[in-house]
Amino acid sequence: MQLAAVIFTLLMGLVTALLVYSKSRRSGSHVYFSLLVLFIGIYPVCNYLALHALTDQEALHWAKLILFVSIPQGPLLYFFAKTFPESRFIFNKRLQIIVILWLMLNLILASMGLVFKTVSIHNGAADIGPGPLIPLFGLLQASTIIGGLVALFAKLRHAHGVKRRQLSYVFYGVFVSFTLTFLITFVLPIVFHNTLLLAVSPIFLALAIAIIAYAIIAQRLFDIRTAVVRAVAYTLSLLTLSIMYVAPIVYITSSLLLPVQIQPGKFVLIVIIISLAANYYERVRVWFNRATSKIFFRDAYDPEQFIAELNNTVVATLDLNGLLKGASDIIARNLTSQYCVFSITETATAGRRIVGTQQKNVTAHDIEGLDDMTVRMSERVIKAELLSEGDHAVKLILARNNIEILARLSTTAGAADVSLGYIMLGPKRGGEQYNARDVRTLETIINGLIVAIQNAMRFEEIQNFNITLQRRVDEATAQLRRTNAKLEALDETKDDFISMASHQLRTPLTAVKGYLSMLLEGDAGMIKPLQKKMLNQAFMSSQRMVFLIADLLNVSRLKTGKFVIERTPINLANLIQEEIGQLRETATSQSLSLTFEKPKEFPKLMLDETKTRQVVMNFIDNAVHYTPSGGHISVELMDKPHSVELQVHDDGIGVPKAEQHHLFTKFYRAANARRERPDGTGLGLYMAKKVIIAEGGAVLFKSREHKGSMFGFSIPKQTPVDKL
Numbered sequence: 001m002q003l004a005a006v007i008f009t010l011l012m013g014l015v016t017a018l019l020v021y022s023k024s025r026r027s028g029s030h031v032y033f034s035l036l037v038l039f040i041g042i043y044p045v046c047n048y049l050a051l052h053a054l055t056d057q058e059a060l061h062w063a064k065l066i067l068f069v070s071i072p073q074g075p076l077l078y079f080f081a082k083t084f085p086e087s088r089f090i091f092n093k094r095l096q097i098i099v100i101l102w103l104m105l106n107l108i109l110a111s112m113g114l115v116f117k118t119v120s121i122h123n124g125a126a127d128i129g130p131g132p133l134i135p136l137f138g139l140l141q142a143s144t145i146i147g148g149l150v151a152l153f154a155k156l157r158h159a160h161g162v163k164r165r166q167l168s169y170v171f172y173g174v175f176v177s178f179t180l181t182f183l184i185t186f187v188l189p190i191v192f193h194n195t196l197l198l199a200v201s202p203i204f205l206a207l208a209i210a211i212i213a214y215a216i217i218a219q220r221l222f223d224i225r226t227a228v229v230r231a232v233a234y235t236l237s238l239l240t241l242s243i244m245y246v247a248p249i250v251y252i253t254s255s256l257l258l259p260v261q262i263q264p265g266k267f268v269l270i271v272i273i274i275s276l277a278a279n280y281y282e283r284v285r286v287w288f289n290r291a292t293s294k295i296f297f298r299d300a301y302d303p304e305q306f307i308a309e310l311n312n313t314v315v316a317t318l319d320l321n322g323l324l325k326g327a328s329d330i331i332a333r334n335l336t337s338q339y340c341v342f343s344i345t346e347t348a349t350a351g352r353r354i355v356g357t358q359q360k361n362v363t364a365h366d367i368e369g370l371d372d373m374t375v376r377m378s379e380r381v382i383k384a385e386l387l388s389e390g391d392h393a394v395k396l397i398l399a400r401n402n403i404e405i406l407a408r409l410s411t412t413a414g415a416a417d418v419s420l421g422y423i424m425l426g427p428k429r430g431g432e433q434y435n436a437r438d439v440r441t442l443e444t445i446i447n448g449l450i451v452a453i454q455n456a457m458r459f460e461e462i463q464n465f466n467i468t469l470q471r472r473v474d475e476a477t478a479q480l481r482r483t484n485a486k487l488e489a490l491d492e493t494k495d496d497f498i499s500m501a502s503h504q505l506r507t508p509l510t511a512v513k514g515y516l517s518m519l520l521e522g523d524a525g526m527i528k529p530l531q532k533k534m535l536n537q538a539f540m541s542s543q544r545m546v547f548l549i550a551d552l553l554n555v556s557r558l559k560t561g562k563f564v565i566e567r568t569p570i571n572l573a574n575l576i577q578e579e580i581g582q583l584r585e586t587a588t589s590q591s592l593s594l595t596f597e598k599p600k601e602f603p604k605l606m607l608d609e610t611k612t613r614q615v616v617m618n619f620i621d622n623a624v625h626y627t628p629s630g631g632h633i634s635v636e637l638m639d640k641p642h643s644v645e646l647q648v649h650d651d652g653i654g655v656p657k658a659e660q661h662h663l664f665t666k667f668y669r670a671a672n673a674r675r676e677r678p679d680g681t682g683l684g685l686y687m688a689k690k691v692i693i694a695e696g697g698a699v700l701f702k703s704r705e706h707k708g709s710m711f712g713f714s715i716p717k718q719t720p721v722d723k724l
Helices: 002-023 028-051 056-070 073-083 093-111 134-158 161-191 198-217 225-257 264-296 303-315 320-334 364-374 389-400 436-463 465-520 529-560 572-589 609-625 657-662 671-676 684-694
Strands: 116-122 125-130 340-344 353-356 381-383 405-408 421-425 568-571 593-596 604-607 632-639 643-650 698-704 708-716
Touching (some): 028 056, 028 073, 073 093, 093 134, 303 320, 303 436, 320 340, 320 353, 320 421, 320 436, 364 389, 364 405, 405 436, 421 436, 436 465, 529 572, 529 609, 572 593, 572 643, 604 609, 609 632, 609 643, 609 708, 657 698, 684 698, 684 708
Antiparallel strands (some): 116 125, 340 353, 340 421, 381 405, 405 421, 568 604, 632 643, 643 708
């Protein structure tokens, strides 16, 4: 009886540890539990060998081994209690280090004989001589076992459903077996010197393993049913093979080797049985797989059929609401969920919507909270029960809305991809937990659902495109009309102001210019050279002011349609020479070289003299002002077969390439020009282009920043008057 209990406990411990560990090697609770069950299974073997030792020295040796497999059990129980069901390895790193160091200290002390000093076996009973540090061993075991039980009990109080049943089995199984084992193997032998019950201690450990094994299989403690089912199926298959195939072969072989006569009928029957076993073994194996699956997976589904059914549904419709409703029905039915709803984020044609197997009111505040927090999580499929303390806010939102599974509709986890929304699953109808296969299946279908939902969204947008587009066009048109009306009113007010101001400035400026001219001509008496120089500067400034006012008036006339070219026969060479004469003194004062080779003969052209003079003055004046001291300005007038060309070259600041296409627009000035001459208006080049085009010509322009510019125009000869 005792040996049977030892063998049973050992086998149960080894099998259970192997199954749990193979299920998840990275889970803290799986690893701690596997080691705990393994040490529990090995303990009875050492205990049995110690009680049946032939010598006291051998008994002491096995007693030390008992300590080696007993000491880790308390800490492992404590670690398991702290990590289950969250599955994390580290719960309190400092405390974990302390417990491990204490464990190692006890192992060292046990190996030195300071816990068990002597062990004597008399008539199957042990007489233990305690060492001086046995209280330390007892303190370690008692504190870690009590700590683990307290942690399990605290989680048991707050657990619900299947999780509560799992914790109940683990807590009561561990409490009863560890308490009785501790009393029998430590308290009674050490305190009361009674070792009569040591032989039955494996029974209590076997009881603990049996209860936990039941929780693993029936209550799905670690969701290892698949491994159990396959193990049972293959065991039954092999047993059937042995009965139908191996046994007849052994019988025939033994008959051939031994002097036993086999009747022909029996021989034929055995051959038929062997043939049937060989041909139907695969069918037998499949049948056992199905039979065991029905026992262990009453609510199971075929993931491939589930995904195929879902794909057929989502590709059959482009209506978004219909797609979401059909998909939620299939998901809820296969996963046996109380409900399944999709929460889809706001789109261009519709606000946030929640569609599913039932009406679910999840507030916008909760959705926004999930959006902010789930992007920092590493999983797309989130199980509420596995959330850690760091995700307490998410856990509260899920609990408030009775959500067991939250699946994020994004192609990747985290913030790298924008989420379309969520799949929300309620608890299972049978009160069970969602297992790893459910999570994997959801992970598999998410990408397909994202594509289908995006296609349905695009189709919905296309359906509403004409209505949306027409509404937006109408709104934009109305806005443009209102804005255009305001701009026209402002532009008209501006033009009226410019026209009025220009006319008002023209009269006093004409008087100023006239009096300056009279002073320069000596009508008021002789003037000194310095006075003449100053009066010339004033006269030129007034002349530029006249040109500026003329530009402003011309801008106003362009707007009102009163801009008229008044053509008269002019000699362009003489006009250019006159304008250069007015600017030469300014150029000389700035140490600039201003050259112009006047053609000896040049045709007269039908041009607007005043406006053309403004153009010439503008080009040369700009060259003077934007060329640094010591620079060169050359003016060239060329008589070509069909046109005449004026080119003003300088080696000044030039125009940046990025700004050249804006240069001849109204009020525009390049950035470097604004820095060099802040008082400009940006009207000179604009009006120059308008005048030249109105006269039938074209503006010439070429520039490189810091290298200089060329401004000019080309005008067809049209009908020359005569030649000088």
